[in-house]
Amino acid sequence: MKARVFVTLKSGVLDPQGAAIGSALDGMGFDGVTGVRQGKVFEIEMADASRDEAAEQLDAMCKRLLANTVIEDYSVELD
Amino acid sequence: MKTAVIVFPGSNCDRDLAVALREATGSEPHMVWHKDSVLPEGLDLIGVPGGFSFGDYLRCGAIAAQSPIMREVAAFAGRGGHVLGICNGFQVLIESGLLPGVLMRNATLKFVCRDVPLRVEEAQSAFTRGYEAGQEVVFPVAHHDGCYVADPETLKRLDDEQRVAFRYLDAVNGSMNDIAGVLSENRRVLGMMPHPERAADAQVLGTDGKAMFRGLVDTLVAA
Numbered sequence: 001m002k003a004r005v006f007v008t009l010k011s012g013v014l015d016p017q018g019a020a021i022g023s024a025l026d027g028m029g030f031d032g033v034t035g036v037r038q039g040k041v042f043e044i045e046m047a048d049a050s051r052d053e054a055a056e057q058l059d060a061m062c063k064r065l066l067a068n069t070v071i072e073d074y075s076v077e078l079d
Numbered sequence: 080m081k082t083a084v085i086v087f088p089g090s091n092c093d094r095d096l097a098v099a100l101r102e103a104t105g106s107e108p109h110m111v112w113h114k115d116s117v118l119p120e121g122l123d124l125i126g127v128p129g130g131f132s133f134g135d136y137l138r139c140g141a142i143a144a145q146s147p148i149m150r151e152v153a154a155f156a157g158r159g160g161h162v163l164g165i166c167n168g169f170q171v172l173i174e175s176g177l178l179p180g181v182l183m184r185n186a187t188l189k190f191v192c193r194d195v196p197l198r199v200e201e202a203q204s205a206f207t208r209g210y211e212a213g214q215e216v217v218f219p220v221a222h223h224d225g226c227y228v229a230d231p232e233t234l235k236r237l238d239d240e241q242r243v244a245f246r247y248l249d250a251v252n253g254s255m256n257d258i259a260g261v262l263s264e265n266r267r268v269l270g271m272m273p274h275p276e277r278a279a280d281a282q283v284l285g286t287d288g289k290a291m292f293r294g295l296v297d298t299l300v301a302a
């Protein structure tokens with residue numbers, strides 16, 4: 001089973017890297033970009049497990065390692 | 080006084096910290112590899128050193144925080160043991176949940192490597208009793224991810240409980256409330272971005288860091 005985990009900064013958390021990327025895009029002539037937030041995507045391959053078990057494990061992975069829930073939100077997509 | 084320094088792959092201030100501890104205590108610290116699952120018996124202090132543990136992959140300190148030895152360090156802190164985390168060690172303690180908040184990329188996005196003036200906010204701890212509250216000291220910093228961020232309730236709590244041990248006196252990395260170092264609730268765990276161990280020898284940089292190690296010896300040898 002394949003999962004994709006998206007980790008993004010919570011709204012309100014300052015993202016200087018996203019802001020630098022935004023100003024680079026602006027400098028390249030991409031008008032109309034009004035904001036950039038940088039995040040992470042993890043592609044995780046899992047041995048056979050039920051979807052429920054996999055979802056439960058992925059949630060635990062996010063809480064314990066993949067995301068720092070003080071500043072980050074996460075979401076999980078299962079194929 | 081018995082001390083240990085935890086060593087991760089990518090630690091690079093472990094030996095500096097060991098030298099500072101040896102000079103202060105007169106005995107050789109135990110160097111403990113991150114994969115070990117037991118600590119030496121009878122420790123008084125554990126140092127978590129600076130560096131780039133696990134290449135700063137994922138988030139600084141996040142993977143080191145999951146090392147087998149960190150469970151033991153957390154248990155030691157839970158029993159009231161003293162733990163000092165410097166720079167990457169501060170990041171590891173935060174990712175371990177031993178200290179509140181989070182350390183993000185510097186607001187300038189630049190690696191900052193220079194001596195910075197700090198104010199000692201709080202002399203009521205074994206780490207800072209060698210200083211006067213309000214005293215100014217100079218320690219080096221060398222980090223890319225030292226911008227301290229916490230929610231407003233946590234910041235208020237740190238202030239109310241007088242747990243901000245050090246504040247920057249000028250703009251260094253964008254830290255909220257200029258926080259450079261924080262104490263745990265029981266005041267026995269200190270995490271800080273600046274490097275006292277790099278300011279503990281008159282032949283190398285300054286000596287403002289010496290009082291921290293002396294304070295620890297005064298507290299822990301008397302205990």
